[in-house]
Amino acid sequence: MSNLVNFEKMGSIGVITVNNPPVNALSVGVPQGIIDGVKVSESDASVHAIVLMGGGRSFIAGADINEFLNPPPPGSAGLVEMIASFEGCQKPIVAAIHGNALGGGLETALACHYRCGTRDSLYGLPEVLIGLLPGGQGTQRLPRICGVEKALPLMVSGEFVQASKALSLGIIDHIVEDSLVEGAVAFAQQVVNEKRPLRKIRDEPVLAPAENFFEDFKKSISKRARGHLAPYKIIECAKASVELPFDEGVERERELFQDCLKSDQSRGLMNLFFAERTCTKIPDVPRETPTKNIKTASILGAGTMGGGIAMNFVNVGIPVTLLEVTQEALDRGLEIIRNNYANTVKKGRLSQTEMDKRLALITPTLSYDDISGTDIVVEAVFEEMDIKKEVFRKLDETMKADAVLATNTSTLDVDEIASVTKRPEMVIGTHFFSPANVMRLLEIVRGAKTDKEVIATVMKLGKTIKKVPVLVGVCDGFVGNRMLARYMKQANLMILEGALPQEVDQALFDFGLAMGPFAMGD
Incomplete structure (x- = not known):
């Protein structure tokens, strides 16, 4: 058996554990190790059922994306061979899930006969986010579990669902409240005692959706999926799950997966995936750098940016104190926040x-x-230096000694702002992009004296509030606005050369941007 996968017996239950840190990806060797574990269990008459789980912090978080770019050696067992071993097994296999079951990890679980998970576990098929579709039979299995009308939005959005919703959708059969191992073994034993059948999702029918469902769904995503290949290929796969037998649907899925894999879009989005992770690796701030525990936050300014920043914190359960200079400005800011949330409620x-x-x-x-x-x-x-300095003098007098002092400046010198305090090591830039509650990029601006613990804390906080934190240095415009300045300069030069503003905007809109530079300026 692969050293990436362990097997042990707990009573009459065989337990297969994947140990491929940090996220138990389905790298070369893992599928073969699981297959070997299934074989051992089948050949042992004292084993009545099998539990498949992940060691460490997660179940199987997905495929190894590197293997999409660099295929594994010929003859290596993969997801398809592993699923075939599950379907050929005459003993019930229970997937025991904690952490994340994403992409190929969820497809692995869906091929098991039964699934259980901890209450904080997450489930999803996010391949669309890297320009792909679920290529391990996920587009054919998920519609058979929860119906194509519920499955298709999950696959096209890449949305993660929590265990409670996964249970209601039928993705899992049982929630484990305490110890995952003990709970999963008990559930597997229950399956044996009750003589439950070997449930094979492949054999279950897909109920036909409402008339015109697929066409209506295409229209509903036309704005956000404009120019993207994968969402529409996923729709074709979902149609195949309804219209074709399982094996033919799987073959169609493979063909469409290859179309996506060979596209420039998937290569670009995979590059972005790795780039976002590279941004978190800071040479002089190692991963083990201690961080402060951010339990409360305060925001100065309840305007468009301040209100949006406040939403980021409360969205993840961090209480915010919102400070303004007048009651009128405070009331106006709170009303904007309230309306933003109300619109989200209205949209469901x-x-x-x-x-x-x-x-x-x-x-x-x-x-x-x-x-x-x-x-x-x-x-x-x-965004005026004198005002920023006045505010930071007051913060230096007011805030507790170990508080992080952050500025949302988009262009100003963070070191100059920090210089008016007696604790420049606690000052850092946190440049949110507008609208702050929507845009994912967060520039973390390190000053000359910013403490490494403060840098590590704010980088971690960026992830907590669901941003993509990128560490930058102090320079004019940092990175985002420095790039934007050149972009706008070229757009304006095109106007001087005879192009109309709407022509420049349309060219960039057709290229794939959400809007052109002049529409953005408006």
Whole structure:
């Protein structure tokens, strides 16, 4: 058996554990190790059922993306061969899930006869985010579990669902409340005791969706999926799950997967995937650098940026104290936040209960005294150096000694701002992009004296609030606006050369951008 996979017996249950840190990806050797574990279990008469689980922090988080770019050696067992071993097994196989079951990991679980998971586990088929479609029979199995009308939006969005929703959709059969190993073994034993059948999803029918469902769905995603290949290939796969027998649907999935894999889009999106992860590796700030625990935050300024920044924190359960200079400005800012959430509720992407919960985490104030005890303060006032300095002098006097002092400046010198404080090592830039509650990029600006613990803390916080944090240095415009300045310069030169603003915008819109430079300026 592969050293990436372990096998042990717990009573009459064989337990196969994948140990391929950090996320137990299906790298070369893992599928073969699982296949070997299934064979050992089948050949042992004392084993009545099998539990498949991941060691460490997660189940199987997905395929090894490197193997899409550099195929494994010929003859290596992969996901397809592993699934075939599950389907040929005459003993029930239970997937025991904690952490993430994503992509090929979820497809692995869907090929098992039964699935259980911890309450905090997550499930999804996010291949679309790297320009691919679920290529391990996921497009054919998920519609058979929860119906194509529920499965297709999950696959096209790449959305992750929590265990409670996965249970209601039929993705898992049971939630384990305490120890995963003990709970999964007990569930497997229950399957044996109750003589449950070997449930094979491949043999289950897909109910036909409502008339015109696929055409209506295409229209519904036309704006956000404009120019993208994978979402529409996923729709074709979903249609195949309804219209074709399972094996023919799988063959169609393989063909369409290859179309995506060979595209420039998938190569570009995979490059982006790796680039985002490279950004978190800072040579002089190692991963083991200690971080501060950010439990509370305060925001200075309730304008467009300040309100959006506040939403990022409360969205993940971090209470925010929102400071303004006048009651009128404070009320106006809170109303904008309330309306933003209300629009999300109206679109069905947030419940009213959750909206109320998030709003309750925001404490409005007109006094600096009310923010003094928070773990981080993010300044989002006017982009003028004198005003920034005045604010940071006040923060230096007010905030507790170990508070992180962050500025949302988009172009100003973070070192000059830090120079007016007695603790420049605690000052850092956190440049959110507008609208701050939507845009994923977050520039973390390190000053000359910024402490490494502060850098590590804010990089970690960026991930917590679901941003892509990128560490940059102090320079004019940092990186994002430095690039934007050259982009706008070229656009304006084209106008001087005779192009109309709408022609420049249309060319860039057709290229794939959400809008052109002049529409953005408007």
